[in-house]
Amino acid sequence: MTYRGRFAPSPTGHLHFGSLVAAVGSWLCARHAGGQWLVRVENIDPPREMPGSAESILAALPAFGLAADAPALFQSSRLAAYDDAFEQLKAAGLAFPCWCSRNDLAGGLHLDGHCLAPPNPQRPPAWRLRVPDQEIRFEDALQGPQVQNLRTSAGDFVIRRVEGLYAYQLACVVDDAFQGITQVVRGNDLLDSTARQIHLQRCLGLPTPDYLHLPLALDGSGRKLSKSGQAHPVDPTQPLPALRRVLDFLELPVHARARTPAELLDHALAHFDPTFLPHCSERIAA
Numbered sequence: 342m343t344y345r346g347r348f349a350p351s352p353t354g355h356l357h358f359g360s361l362v363a364a365v366g367s368w369l370c371a372r373h374a375g376g377q378w379l380v381r382v383e384n385i386d387p388p389r390e391m392p393g394s395a396e397s398i399l400a401a402l403p404a405f406g407l408a409a410d411a412p413a414l415f416q417s418s419r420l421a422a423y424d425d426a427f428e429q430l431k432a433a434g435l436a437f438p439c440w441c442s443r444n445d446l447a448g449g450l451h452l453d454g455h456c457l458a459p460p461n462p463q464r465p466p467a468w469r470l471r472v473p474d475q476e477i478r479f480e481d482a483l484q485g486p487q488v489q490n491l492r493t494s495a496g497d498f499v500i501r502r503v504e505g506l507y508a509y510q511l512a513c514v515v516d517d518a519f520q521g522i523t524q525v526v527r528g529n530d531l532l533d534s535t536a537r538q539i540h541l542q543r544c545l546g547l548p549t550p551d552y553l554h555l556p557l558a559l560d561g562s563g564r565k566l567s568k569s570g571q572a573h574p575v576d577p578t579q580p581l582p583a584l585r586r587v588l589d590f591l592e593l594p595v596h597a598r599a600r601t602p603a604e605l606l607d608h609a610l611a612h613f614d615p616t617f618l619p620h621c622s623e624r625i626a627a
C-alpha cells in the first residue's frame with residue numbers, strides 16, 4: 342500500500358512553531374517512506390476560525406519547503422460526507438440526541454448511553470456516540486503501546502454539536518479515510534483523541550491508519566505553545582531560523598551551511614529514521 346500522510350491544520354491563526362513541527366514531522370515521514378503528503382484545512386468550526394488563516398498557512402508551507410502532492414482539501418467542502426457518516430451511525434442505533442446541559446453532567450462524563458434530560462422540541466439537541474465499556478488498544482510508533490477505555494476516559498462523546506456543526510473526531514476519521522491516509526503524524530496533544538477516532542472508524546467500517554504522535558512543544562514555563570498566550574508564529578519570509586529550531590526540536594541533523602529550506606529538509610531527510618525521533622510526550626522548544 343502506498344504511504345499517504347497528511348498535515349491537518351485548523352485555520353485558527355497563523356502557522357506557529359507547534360504546527361510547523363507537525364508539518365515537518367509528517368512531511369519527513371511521508372518522504373522517507375517514498376509516499377505522498379497531503380494537506381487538509383480543518384475549517385469546520387467557523388466561530389473559532391480567524392479570517393485569512395487558511396490562506397496564510399497554505400502560503401507559508403511552500404516557503405518552508407513543504408510542497409503537498411495535491412491541492413489542499415477543505416473540510417467546509419465535505420459536509421455531505423459528514424452527513425452520510427452521521428446518518429450511518431444513527432441508522433445503526435449508535436448515536437443519540439442529547440439535551441443535557443453542562444450542569445446536568447456536573448463536569449462529569451456522559452455515560453448512560455441515552456439522554457437523561459427531557460427532550461426539548463424548542464431546542465436542537467447535540468448528538469452523542471454511545472461508547473462501549475471496552476478497551477481500545479493501539480501501538481503508537483513513537484509513544485508506544487496505548488490503551489484507553491472510552492467509557493472511563495471520554496464517555497458518550499459529541500459527534501454533532503447543538504449548532505449543527507460536526508465534531509472534529511467525526512470529520513477527521515471521515516477525511517482520513519477519504520484521503521486514503523495510511524499514517525497519521527501529529528502533535529501529542531491529539532494522542533488522547535486517537536481511541537475515539539479508532540472507535541469511530543470501527544463503527545463506520547473505515548480502515549484504521551497507523552499513528553505517530555510527536556512530542557508536544559512547550560514554552561519555558563511548561564505550557565503548550567499555542568495555548569501559552571504567545572502564539573509563537575513562525576515567519577515564512579525568514580524560514581531558515583524556524584526550520585532549524587524545528588529540526589533541532591525533533592533531534593534531526595541541522596545542516597549548518599544550508600541556504601534554503603529545501604537544503605535543510607533534504608539534509609534532514611537523508612539522515613531521517615522515524616524511530617530516532619524523540620520518544621517523549623512533550624519537550625520545551627528552544
Ligand code: GLU
Nearest residue numbers: 349350351383513527531
Ligand atoms: N486540526 C487539528 C489541529 O490543528 C489537527 C488534527 C489532526 O492532525 O488530526 O490541532
